[in-house]
Amino acid sequence: MNLDNIDNVYFIGIGGIGMSALARYFHAKNKRVAGYDKTQTEITDSLEALGIKVHFNDSVSNIPNPFFNYDTTLVVYTPAIPKANMELVYFKNEPSFTVLKRSQILGIITENTFCLAVAGTHGKTTTTSILGHLLKECDVPVTAFLGGISENYNSNLILNGTDVSVVEADEFDRSFLTLSPDIACITSMDADHLDIYGDASELIKSFEDFSKRVKENGKLFVKNGLPLKGITYGIEDNSDYSVQNIKIENGVYVFDAKMPETTLKNIQFNLPGRHNLSNALIALAMAVEYGCPHQQLAKALASYKGVKRRFSYHIKTEDLVYIDDYAHHPEEINAVYQAVREMYPGKKVLAIFQPHLFSRTRDFADDFAKSLSQFDEVLLLDIYPARELPIEGITSKWLLDKIENPNKQLIDKTEIISKIKESQASIILTIGAGDIGEEVKHIKKSLSVEN
Incomplete structure (x- = not known):
């Protein structure tokens, strides 16, 4: 398709990291851009700051009028969006609209x-x-x-x-x-x-x-x-x-x-x-x-500074280091552990991990347990479901029981800061690909006040 003929680009799942990059791209190309996502985040806030309209209730009535012009509108969706999403169902049932996955758009652009x-x-x-x-x-x-x-x-x-x-x-x-x-x-x-x-x-x-x-x-x-x-x-x-x-x-x-x-x-x-x-x-x-x-x-x-949530330093003093990382696979957790041990030999390390997806937790439970057991202390949050429904028997308590480390606890997000303050660790890690990233600013603020 010829993207030059498109005036409007509508995103279903606009807050996703890959989707939002495409939204920025089309906005920079002077296209009219809008979209839906289920949750307001820093990413959606940054899109709205550009003038991109974002709403958070799945309803066709929330779609701005210009995007109903099928001749000049492209609809982009992420596979992470449920198939029952009402906006996605509406556009897919209207054969006049061009509805493509994010990956297909990347293929066309490149x-x-x-x-x-x-x-x-x-x-x-x-x-x-x-x-x-x-x-x-x-x-x-x-x-x-x-x-x-x-x-x-x-x-x-x-x-x-x-x-x-x-x-x-x-x-x-x-x-x-x-x-x-x-x-x-x-x-x-x-x-x-x-x-x-x-x-x-x-x-x-x-x-x-x-x-x-x-x-x-x-x-x-x-x-x-x-x-x-x-x-x-x-x-x-x-x-x-x-x-x-x-x-x-x-x-x-x-x-x-x-x-x-x-x-x-x-x-x-x-x-x-x-x-x-x-x-x-x-x-x-x-x-x-x-x-x-x-x-x-x-x-x-x-001069390269890194990517947010990839071994990102939020506090770095002689007495306390706080690092946040997106790791959500056992091999990625091992990589974080190796990096911490190389940079801070002999220091006590507390890892706070939020598992991502029930299926991934099930498929790699023993490997997760082994990688997490390496840390001096482990706090485990409930599994972040993302696009999935629960799987019977697959819980964070089930994973916790597999971790061979006496210094382990299952906590909820409201307990993170108090548990960090109880710990004697001088290296604090938050790890995971779910909404644990939304807790970083609160943890940083609390620990900064303490120090």
Whole structure:
């Protein structure tokens, strides 16, 4: 379809991180934008501040009049929206309207650009935001759609031109198969979204299918050790691109990046954790393959600040550190643990975790228990359902019983601050992909008053 002929774009689920990036994009393109979401959040507030109309009651009567003109209106929805959503049902039952998934719109927007796509069960958002930042700092005419809020831009959209696009290639609902990238990477293929795929082999097959979507003369990067062919990257190994000679100086990584043609020495990078070093390396490699100057890339990488809710510091003093992270898979929790232990050896760590999805909790319960047991103290919140209905027997109490750590409790959100104050921990972590992120400002305010 020709997006130039569209005047109005209506979003069902506009507050989602990927949906809101598209809403910002179309608003910047001078389209009339509006949408529905079930919950008011900082994201919906930021959209309304731009002049985008957002409502929170699922009713066709709340849709502004201009969006009923099917000739000039595009309707975009997220698969996370229930099929019974009244607005979605209305538009789908009106055959004159064009109703497309978010992933389909990304495919349309990027098909006539030079597209760089980041795939993988972990690391997509951070890698995409690093890559978007590197290209912008190298004056590339790039639009980057991010799955998180970049600290550098306070936005999930980097808009510096439209010739080049950077996107997260999302495996959920096989969304990434709408893309045809020129350069792509696959960071990881750990089992996840088994509610969609059934078993891990189907997930791996979808990544294989994605690898075949790379254009004929394009380039595919794969993390060393994955069962796919491509340009390899890794940490302190013999990959085509690798991180070498890692040091920590004043809380900042300093490393060398070994490339096929040369080695970039003494690169600085501010994000903790070996997983983030890996993310930085692959973003650097993709930007090098695109053609960005090496020294300009090194300078840009040193100025990268991170993504909100990805190992985000909210308090950082000698006596107390408070970090918030989006981790919602056992491997991601392990990565957070490794980063904390590397940066703060010997300190007592309290982890407050909100499980995300009943199905994910069920499918990875033993792995969650093992990853959470590593922390000195664990506070567990109820499972955040997101798009799911409860599953019999799958509860946070059931998960808590599996955690082999005597310092564990099941709490509700109203108890978080009092339990933190009872703890002797000097490192506080909030972890999870649900609405625990809405508690961060309250926790920060309370702990800041105390200190």
